[in-house]
Amino acid sequence: MTQTLPDLTQALIDAAQKAGAESCDAIAVEGTSLSITVHDGKLEKADRSEGIDIGLRVLIGQKQANVSSSDTQSRTISEMAERAVAMAKEAPDDPHIGLADPSQFAVETDASALELLDDSAEPEPAILQDLALEAEASALAVEGVTQVQSAAAGYGKRQAYFQTSNGFGGGSARSDFGLSCVAISGAGTGMERDYDFDGRVFQSDLCSAAEIGTRAGERAVARLNARKPKTGAFPVLFDERIASSLIGHLLAATNGAAIARGASWAIDSLGKQVLPSHLDIMEDPHKKRSGASRVFDAEGLPTKARHIVTDGVLQGWTLDLATARKLGMESTANAARGTNGPPQPSLTNVHMTQGDRTRDDLIADMGTGLLVTNMIGSTINPTTGDYSRGASGFWVENGEITYPVNECTVAGNLKDMLLNLVPANDAQLHLSRVVPSLLIEGLTLAGE
Structure with a gap:
């Protein structure tokens, strides 16, 4: 049987x-x-x-x-x-x-x-x-x-x-x-x-x-005949399909496991401004037709919607029972596990506030800068937030896309980057991480 x-x-x-x-x-x-x-x-x-x-x-x-x-x-x-x-x-x-x-x-x-x-x-x-x-x-x-x-x-x-x-x-x-x-x-x-x-x-x-x-x-085809962009400080627009990685760095830094280890650049950020004041990040574990949804976590606790960031201010960590106990807090019912390990804190569905302008509007506002559509490699210091990633995409001049670029590096510090986000309105609502294209002023580009 x-x-x-x-x-x-x-x-x-x-x-x-x-x-x-x-x-x-x-x-x-x-x-x-x-x-x-x-x-x-x-x-x-x-x-x-x-x-x-x-x-x-x-x-x-x-x-x-x-x-x-x-x-x-x-x-x-x-x-x-x-x-x-x-x-x-x-x-x-x-x-x-x-x-x-x-x-x-x-x-x-x-x-x-x-x-x-x-x-x-x-x-x-x-x-x-x-x-x-x-x-x-x-x-x-x-x-x-x-x-x-x-x-x-x-x-x-x-x-x-x-x-x-x-x-x-x-x-x-x-x-x-x-x-x-x-x-x-x-x-x-x-x-x-x-x-x-x-x-x-x-x-x-x-x-x-x-x-x-x-x-x-x-x-x-749009990537043909790519060349290196200029080196210097320019606005950078992260396309919707890779913009969630930026918010992912904030979510990773506010994971209770990183906080409990004392290995996070956001360890002193609870109750402080981490995003512009008009932006929220919500978790919704009960979103329909999303593979990340669940009614209880991997320790049997009931899940519920919660604010991670409200009006730009960080509201709390992502916790399972063990990390909550270590930090003197209550679990946020975010335990996840496989068959071969103990529970660990993990998010379900995340939704960030969208803006009221299109990606094209933000491109027009950029003047001269870089639209990033692909990223490779990663050098991110989890304790300081220093950020450096290889990128490719399109060069923008006078608010218009002019030519494809590759073999460049985008660098900055996540604390400053996240505080200066300008969101577009193009997020895909069915995804488990709903994040629109994001414009950031004054990042360092290393190109030709």
Whole structure:
């Protein structure tokens, strides 16, 4: 008889308690994925995988250990539990670990209202192949595209169940569909590459394959004959598709794990201005049709919307139970975990205030500067906020895009950069991180 995910987590907990665990939690994850890649009008690769992974965390006093496996046999579960208990006994004490109190547990565990699962039949490989072929053909139809490096379509479905030894149990299921295309323009040393991608919970929400391919092709062609920009201090506009990385640095710096380690440039920023006064950042774990949504976190706490930044002022850290205890605070129900490790603080869906002007309006306001559309590499000091990244995009003169640029570096300090953001109004609302294009004055460019 096939075991369900709750059966597996209960078996893990029973085995751990039998082996000597004082408390424990367990997670079981079952997943299926299918991906199709085409090249030159033909199938290049087809991959399918499915399986179950299980994870167990045991606690003895203030010591803990984690073990995981993809083998769900009873013998393996018993061996896992015995090994975890033995490991925990040798682990160092951590005064901040521990399961949630039952009074903290989420009462509502049904996530169906969040629409995280497309319960239609798994797509046939031939359907995914046709989508990938259409994207490739659309990219090749763009004048100036010389080849398509790859076009791919994929599907995934994942079910997970989490259970604690002191009374919590809950699970969820979610699906995802993806479509991508990487196009190449030019030839020889003058070749340029760019891409487009879309990922959704429901296949019906995906952008069309023709749109994906055409955008990838047009972006690759637009990069032809790129040159280095000028060196100096100029305004820089971060395009929407990479602007979320800037906000991501703030979110990483305000993660409780970094704060608890004392390794964050934002450690003294709580209650202080970190963005312009008219900007907010909200977290919404209950956003519909977003793969990052959840009704309870990986410690069984109920999730809820919260302000991370209000009127530019930082409102709080992102916390799980252990980091909250270490900092003398309450968890923000942001624990996340896989099968092979303990909980860690992690965000769900984030939405930043948009501006009232288009990206073109901000380009016109720039005068002379750089529109960044792609970034490579990263040299960011997590304790000082010093920022330096390789970039490419388009040079702007007199408020108009004039030519493509590459091989340049954008540098500044994140504290100053974030305080001088000007947002556009072009964020994609379906993403888990909704951030528009962002203009920053006076960054340092290293070019020719």
